[in-house]
Amino acid sequence: MLNPGLVLYEEDSKLIDKELQKLNQLSRSKVSFLVDKDGQLISCVGETNGIDTTSLASLTAGNIAATGGMAKLLGEKEFSILFHEGEKDNIHISLVGQRAILVVIFDERSSLGLIRLRVKRSVSALTEVFDRVTKKMDKINSEEDGDSPLTEITEDDIENLFS
Amino acid sequence: MxxxxxxxxxxxxxxxxxxxxxxxxxxxxxHIYKKISPDSKGKMISLATETERTLFFDFLPLALGSVKGFKVRFHLYTVPGQIFYDASRKLILRGVDGVIFVADSQVERMEANLESVDNLVKNLKEHDFNLEDLPYVIQYNKRDLGNVVPLKEMEEALNPRKVPYFEAVAPKGEGVFETLKDVAKMVIMELKKKS
Known part of the structure; x- marks a missing residue:
């Protein structure tokens, strides 16, 4: 049985962007972004110029997956927060429910204490959004609604992408 | 996913x-990275050892264009092939939408191919996936070498499900895009079926 993919509608996407913007501003961070646990970038705000957010998203998911593997080996459920300290920039990574990862990049304009405080609040707001998204997806899957961009895609459309 | x-x-x-x-x-x-136009690809990330063996994964994001007003992105990952990196292989299969099994056609690697297929089935099960339900194609690589197993024998040993297969010589690019294109189609059609 395949896991259902993540489907994000405009209204939830806006709520996520708004929460990330608030977090980025209040925590005085450089960049805040949300990644799906499989490595897909969901949303990104802040000073993103010059940052390869797609690669960062994939590596973040790999990082969380590897840390989750270590937690299992130690009999822990998970390690919910990771922190990487650099010379100029630091990365704070935390889990949002079972589905997403919140990443905050910050420098000397902020502090780890402030980041932890603000991230904690945002994680709880984002968890609520994701609970709603999951419920919405369950409802759509059970109704077999046909409102997907995929319903009209043909094999030729995919063939054309490669030509 | x-x-x-x-x-x-x-x-x-x-x-x-x-x-x-x-x-x-x-x-x-x-090869894909080399051939795809710069507008359609992101950076290729390789987490490799000093001897250029894959340690965790390679990652290549492709954004090939739009279909019905939606940009279609494929994120390509490789797993580390060496036996002792099994924990990493398992992690990379999380949320997979389609699998390309690259088989080494050399006679002396048949045992390794068989072990790797078994390992794939086992690791997918840990994520509650069945290989039978997943878009899956096989690529028989290194067909230009002298000591290769005949195609029919490889098919019998590695492809009981009779999924699409492709012969390839990856360093020359032969069969590389054909394999990717086929699994990409299967992935999108599978998503369409579920939607």
Missing amino acids: SFINYSSREISCKIVYYGPGLCGKTTNLQ
Whole structure:
């Protein structure tokens, strides 16, 4: 049985962007972004110029997956927060429910204490959004609604992408 | 696991190249990276050892264009082929939408191919996936070498499900895009079926 993919509608996407913007501003961070646990970038705000957010998203998911593997080996459920300290920039990574990862990049304009405080609040707001998204997806899957961009895609459309 | 974002109008899918050590998974990605236009690809990330063996994964994001107003993105991953990196292989299969099994056609690597298929089935089960339910194609790589197993024998040994297969010489690019294109089609059609 395949896991259902993540489907994000405009209204939830806006709520996520708004929460990330608030977090980025209040925590005085450089960049805040949300990644799906499989490595897909969901949303990104802040000073993103010059940052390869797609690669960062994939590596973040790999990082969380590897840390989750270590937690299992130690009999822990998970390690919910990771922190990487650099010379100029630091990365704070935390889990949002079972589905997403919140990443905050910050420098000397902020502090780890402030980041932890603000991230904690945002994680709880984002968890609520994701609970709603999951419920919405369950409802759509059970109704077999046909409102997907995929319903009209043909094999030729995919063939054309490669030509 | 696919991701459909109605706000940015994007569909993203994850395709994993699986296979025994040194079968050519990274070479497949390197060829794709070389040939795809700069507008359609992101950076290729390789988490490799000093001797250029894959340590965790290679990653190549492709954004090939739009279909019905949605940008279609494929995220290509390879797994480390060496036996002792099994924990990493398992992690990379998380949320996979389609698998390309790269088999090494050399006679002396048949045992490794068989072990790797078994390992794929076992690791997918840990994520509650069945290989039978997943878009899956096989690539018989290194067909230009002298000591290769005949195609019929490889098919009998590695492809009981009779999924699409492709002969390839990855360093020359032969069969590389054909394999990717086929699994990409299967992935999108599978998503369409579920939607």
